[in-house]
Amino acid sequence: MEKLVINGGKKLYGEVKIQGAKNAILPLFAAAILTDDKVVINNVPDLSDVDNMIKILKNLGVKVDRYGSTAVIDASNLCGYEIPNGLAKELRSSIFLLGSVLSRCKKAKVAYPGGCDIGLRPIDIHIKALRDLNVEVEESKGYIYCNAENFKSTEISLDYPSVGATENAILSSVLCKGNTVVHNAACEPEIVDLQNFLVKMGAKVTGAGTSVIKIYGVKTLHGTLYDAMPDRIAAGTYAIAVAMTGGTVLLDGARYQDMRALLSKLSKTSCNIICNGDKIYIKSNGKPVSVPKITTQPHPGFPTDLQAPMMALQTVSDGVSIFTENIFENRYRHVGELIKMGADIVTNGRTAVIKGVPYLTGTEVYAQDLRGGAALILAGLKAEGTTIVKDVRYVDRGYEKIEEVFRSLGAEVRRE
Ligand code: EPZ
Numbered sequence: 001m002e003k004l005v006i007n008g009g010k011k012l013y014g015e016v017k018i019q020g021a022k023n024a025i026l027p028l029f030a031a032a033i034l035t036d037d038k039v040v041i042n043n044v045p046d047l048s049d050v051d052n053m054i055k056i057l058k059n060l061g062v063k064v065d066r067y068g069s070t071a072v073i074d075a076s077n078l079c080g081y082e083i084p085n086g087l088a089k090e091l092r093s094s095i096f097l098l099g100s101v102l103s104r105c106k107k108a109k110v111a112y113p114g115g116c117d118i119g120l121r122p123i124d125i126h127i128k129a130l131r132d133l134n135v136e137v138e139e140s141k142g143y144i145y146c147n148a149e150n151f152k153s154t155e156i157s158l159d160y161p162s163v164g165a166t167e168n169a170i171l172s173s174v175l176c177k178g179n180t181v182v183h184n185a186a187c188e189p190e191i192v193d194l195q196n197f198l199v200k201m202g203a204k205v206t207g208a209g210t211s212v213i214k215i216y217g218v219k220t221l222h223g224t225l226y227d228a229m230p231d232r233i234a235a236g237t238y239a240i241a242v243a244m245t246g247g248t249v250l251l252d253g254a255r256y257q258d259m260r261a262l263l264s265k266l267s268k269t270s271c272n273i274i275c276n277g278d279k280i281y282i283k284s285n286g287k288p289v290s291v292p293k294i295t296t297q298p299h300p301g302f303p304t305d306l307q308a309p310m311m312a313l314q315t316v317s318d319g320v321s322i323f324t325e326n327i328f329e330n331r332y333r334h335v336g337e338l339i340k341m342g343a344d345i346v347t348n349g350r351t352a353v354i355k356g357v358p359y360l361t362g363t364e365v366y367a368q369d370l371r372g373g374a375a376l377i378l379a380g381l382k383a384e385g386t387t388i389v390k391d392v393r394y395v396d397r398g399y400e401k402i403e404e405v406f407r408s409l410g411a412e413v414r415r416e
Contacts, residue, residue: 003390004403006380007412008362011247011284014409016238018253019045019400020069021231023305024190026093027167028197028228029053030100033062033075034175035201037223044071044228045400048393052091056083060101081105085142088113095123096164099171102135102148110144117369117394119328125158125165132156133172133180153178153217161186161211161298167194169213174203176217185213188299189258193229200224232258233305234399235280237374239263240309241406242282243270244316244382249409251280261302265291265310269317290319290356296327308334308375314354315343316382323352334372337365341379341387362387367394374399381411 020043029050032039044050044066054064054071061079065072081101088094088111101108113121127137127144134152138145153176158165166186173180185191187209195208201224204216235254242249243266256263256275263280267273270288274281291314296304304327314321315338325331332352335345340363344355362385367373373395380387389395392415395402403413 001390002392003388003416004377004380004392005414005416006362006377006387006389008380008383008385008387010245010381010411012242012245012249012406012409012411013247015250015252016405016409018230018235018251019043020228021190021193022047022049022398023163023233024193024229025050026053027096027171027190027194028226029057029071029073030096030167031171031194031198031201032073033057033060033078033100034103034171035221035223036076039073039201039223040225041071041073042069042225042227043230044069045231047396047398047400049091049093049397052087053094056087056091056094056097059084059087075104078104081107082109083111085111092121093164095126096167096171098126098130098144098146099168102130102146102151102172103175106148108146112139112142112144117333118331125160125162126168129156129158129165129169130172133169135172148172151176153180155181155183157183158185160184163188163191166191166213170194170198170205170215173215173217174198174205175219175221178217180215180217182213182215183211185211186298187211189229189232189255197224197226200226230255230278233303235259236262236303236306237309237378237399238405239266239271239280239282240306240313241378241381242284243288244313244378246284246286247409248283251282253278254280256280261300262306262310265294265302270313288313288317290314290317290321290354293322295324298327304328304331305371307331308371309378311335311345311352311354312338312375312378315345315357315379316360317356319356321354323354325350325352333368334375337368337372337376338379340365341383343379359384361385364388364390367391370394370398374402377402377406381406381413
């Protein structure tokens with residue numbers, strides 16, 4: 001299993017080109033199978049989650065060719081509607097394919113994606129949305145069987161603004177006659193990207209970015225060329241790294257409009273931040289001051305995916321910070337590893353209290369999920385001595401060549 005070896009204490013200086021957004025690319029790939037035409041998507045990052053999504057698409061008979069960060073998707077020979085157990089487990093977000101496969105094949109068989117590192121990850125909201133759209137859904141022996149022959153456009157309301165369930169509701173209704181309205185929809189920027197992509201393919205979708213999304217079904221969709229949005233979580237992680245280690249970094253291709261919750265916290269406690277078009281200039285202004293409260297919420301609130309990296313920063317900030325993780329029930333798995341490095345953190349259910357310490361000490365730590373692993377890397381960049389972050393494969397799911405990014409900014413980090 002690969003690990004990262006980090007000699008901490010180096011400030012970060014330079015420029016980072018922000019990768020395409022993992023959480024936009026995955027639904028875009030799902031949407032690309034809604035046409036027999038070729039679809040070209042740029043800004044596709046080199047991530048294991050993307051590799052797994054491509055494996056699943058190929059298993060359905062979809063042709064996917066990659067040319068650097070460009071993917072060409074050809075679903076003209078789509079011949080399957082079943083996502084087998086192994087692959088669905090491998091990639092929880094394969095559940096987004098459910099809506100697209102139903103639109104194309106009118107039926108789908110998907111292995112229950114099951115829980116993952118950060119929680120049970122139920123799909124009850126997905127299933128309720130599909131049933132509300134008159135899709136027959138049976139669950140048996142670990143599989144979900146869907147029949148959309150009698151799909152009926154209508155107004156539905158999600159019990160919770162689930163990102164994936166919103167995406168599935170859109171993908172299952174774009175090719176179905178009539179008007180579907182999704183109330184209490186998730187407002188994440190990745191859903192706006194999905195809407196923009198679908199509209200370029202000829203779909204009629206409006207309202208993404210708000211809690212009411214309207215889909216007017218069309219008969220067919222056509223191919224298109226699309227540039228996926230930048231990854232706001234990767235950009236946020238690198239911004240936090242600068243606040244933590246000190247230094248000055250330009251985030252090139254970052255969309256500050258998607259990052260306001262984070263940037264407002266950082267600018268009040270630890271950085272001078274200048275946003276100009278698609279560039280964000282971050283300059284650490286010395287020892288960070290603790291952010292009194294971090295409460296994760298659906299967008300535009302503070303993103304749960306930046307909770308762990310932000311916690312790493314708080315461990316070496318001056319003061320006390322209280323975290324509340326409202327989105328996932330098991331997203332503090334990095335806490336024990338940070339404590340091994342000398343952090344002062346106490347958790348109680350969804351609450352964590354972090355008291356800043358003068359320094360962290362490098363040691364051997366284990367990544368246990370994607371964003372928690374990134375937090376450990378940030379801690380290693382700051383810690384005194386050498387930190388070994390094991391099971392870095394978790395981090396490779398969402399950060400493209402993370403050690404190369406930090407090495408290019410002056411960090412001493414290598415993969416073994
Ligand atoms: C997406 O996951 C992202 N993944 C997650 O990013 C992100 O943390 C999450 O949205 C919230 O922003 C992708 O886009 C691939 P949800 P998703 O449905 O769609 C519960 C990362 O690190 N829920 O909004 O699965 C669920 O358990 C990943 O990049 C139900 O109870 O998130 C969670 O507690 C992690 N029933 C909450 O809602 C359901 O049917 C939010 O989940 C669906 C969700």
